Amino acid sequence: MNSENLQTKWGQFLSLVTVFFFWGFVGSANDILIPVFKKVFTLSQVQSQLVAWAFYAAYFVGSIIFFLISLKSDVLQKFGYKKTLATGLIVSAFGSFLFIPAATMESFAFFLTALFTVGLGFSIQQIVANPLAIKMGSPATGAHRLTLAGGVNSFGTTIGAILLGIALFGMGDNKRTALSLEDIKFPFIILGIAFILVALFMLFSKIEDPVKLEEAKIEHGHKNFNIMDYPQLYLGMLAIFIYVGTEVTIISNLPALLKTAEFGNILEEAIPPFIALYWGSLMIGRWNGGVNVFDTSKTTNLILKFIVPALAFGVIIGTNIFAQHNVSAFYIYPIWILIFIIVSFIGGKDAGKTLMLYGISGLLMMFIGLVCPDKEIAKFFFISGGLFLSIMWPSIFDLAIAGLGKNTGKASSFLIMMILGGGVIPLIQGSICDFDLSKPGGIMGISWTHFSYIIPLIGFAYLAFYGFYCPKILKQQGISHIESEGGGH
Numbered sequence: 001m002n003s004e005n006l007q008t009k010w011g012q013f014l015s016l017v018t019v020f021f022f023w024g025f026v027g028s029a030n031d032i033l034i035p036v037f038k039k040v041f042t043l044s045q046v047q048s049q050l051v052a053w054a055f056y057a058a059y060f061v062g063s064i065i066f067f068l069i070s071l072k073s074d075v076l077q078k079f080g081y082k083k084t085l086a087t088g089l090i091v092s093a094f095g096s097f098l099f100i101p102a103a104t105m106e107s108f109a110f111f112l113t114a115l116f117t118v119g120l121g122f123s124i125q126q127i128v129a130n131p132l133a134i135k136m137g138s139p140a141t142g143a144h145r146l147t148l149a150g151g152v153n154s155f156g157t158t159i160g161a162i163l164l165g166i167a168l169f170g171m172g173d174n175k176r177t178a179l180s181l182e183d184i185k186f187p188f189i190i191l192g193i194a195f196i197l198v199a200l201f202m203l204f205s206k207i208e209d210p211v212k213l214e215e216a217k218i219e220h221g222h223k224n225f226n227i228m229d230y231p232q233l234y235l236g237m238l239a240i241f242i243y244v245g246t247e248v249t250i251i252s253n254l255p256a257l258l259k260t261a262e263f264g265n266i267l268e269e270a271i272p273p274f275i276a277l278y279w280g281s282l283m284i285g286r287w288n289g290g291v292n293v294f295d296t297s298k299t300t301n302l303i304l305k306f307i308v309p310a311l312a313f314g315v316i317i318g319t320n321i322f323a324q325h326n327v328s329a330f331y332i333y334p335i336w337i338l339i340f341i342i343v344s345f346i347g348g349k350d351a352g353k354t355l356m357l358y359g360i361s362g363l364l365m366m367f368i369g370l371v372c373p374d375k376e377i378a379k380f381f382f383i384s385g386g387l388f389l390s391i392m393w394p395s396i397f398d399l400a401i402a403g404l405g406k407n408t409g410k411a412s413s414f415l416i417m418m419i420l421g422g423g424v425i426p427l428i429q430g431s432i433c434d435f436d437l438s439k440p441g442g443i444m445g446i447s448w449t450h451f452s453y454i455i456p457l458i459g460f461a462y463l464a465f466y467g468f469y470c471p472k473i474l475k476q477q478g479i480s481h482i483e484s485e486g487g488g489h
Helices: 010-040 050-072 075-079 081-097 099-105 108-135 139-169 183-203 229-250 254-256 272-293 300-320 328-332 335-345 352-373 375-383 385-389 390-401 403-433 454-475
Strands: none
Touching: 010 050, 010 081, 010 183, 010 229, 010 254, 010 272, 050 229, 050 272, 050 403, 075 081, 075 272, 075 352, 075 375, 081 099, 081 108, 081 183, 099 183, 108 139, 108 403, 139 254, 139 272, 139 300, 139 328, 139 390, 183 390, 229 254, 229 272, 229 328, 229 385, 229 390, 229 403, 229 454, 254 375, 272 300, 272 335, 272 375, 300 328, 300 335, 300 375, 300 385, 328 335, 328 375, 335 352, 335 385, 352 375, 352 385, 352 390, 352 454, 385 454, 403 454
């Protein structure tokens, strides 16, 4: 059967996307833990960002370990996708259970170890689940399936912040302001049990291991793989590093920004709705991109491009109302969503053009957020960064691996390693925030914490540059441009 005519295996795919949900759930939970740990352990802002460092450094370490093992033996072909995926889930379960002794011992280092272990399991899951989602049907719709999985990932990030916020602070008028590390134990016990149950579910599911395809013979290209021979790849590796770092640093440092006097002295228990809105912004973008998974007419597709983001925004508002949060200030946010939709139509499915336009848009949002005198509005410009980051991941991947042929697998491993940016860039921004401790006068009339958002501005600038410059590199190599539409790491 022609692989192009394969139908998506929806039953298997829906089983797989549960792991994408967990990646998002824990990712946003980290953003709740950062201000909690900062207060309980009396940390500086840069020290609090070690939470992001521990989690995302695990992706880098796990990818290297997996890559080195794969040099000796093809892990996925030897053990199978399901068993490897289940192993990653068990590792993450073990990391979740480590939160119990970490809370008992009241050790920040132990908490970081637990997060690192959870992330190590996620790195294994990431390596397996992304290609598996692509292979569950026709290669022509593989990127769209990954987009849909990215939308589930973003749904996890949206409700993860809300649910952990409820577990730690309570709901409505009964919110607790006195933080206790003991309160962290229960949600992570539940999470650990959930990981184990999903691992068992995966082992007994009907998910099939993809048939090993014969490696195509590539007559052109370099016999020995050398990263420096492919500028689209090494510039793309930097783009992934900056993309993930920018995505994480905007939200990791947002609690510190909102707690400044100029942004209203918002306390820890009131932070979850803003975290949910940020991660929900990525959900809006990815759900919008996921519309192309379904075979619809142009008119229906056009209508869905407006309806689906509205539904996603409704999910954000609904979950916050369920948690008894006051979200009246959020009703202005559809203005940014409309801007995002308009830019998405201009970018179309061209990977380079999309990346360039969203990079420029994100840069402008960060700039306006820095100079806007109304801080009630300024924070939404920063949060809207999530909208314009939402569909960058596959665009960068498409450009970075173009023309790699038989070296595509190796290139993908190096790109996954660059998720490390999620641990490094927040440290850089956090160190700028800490200037407020020694230089309380701020800079250019704003606090250093506010000024620190120059870091994601620079990040968006590079991403726009890569989207502009990489297609020119590919054109020089005689490689046709690639279509892309949405997704997430």
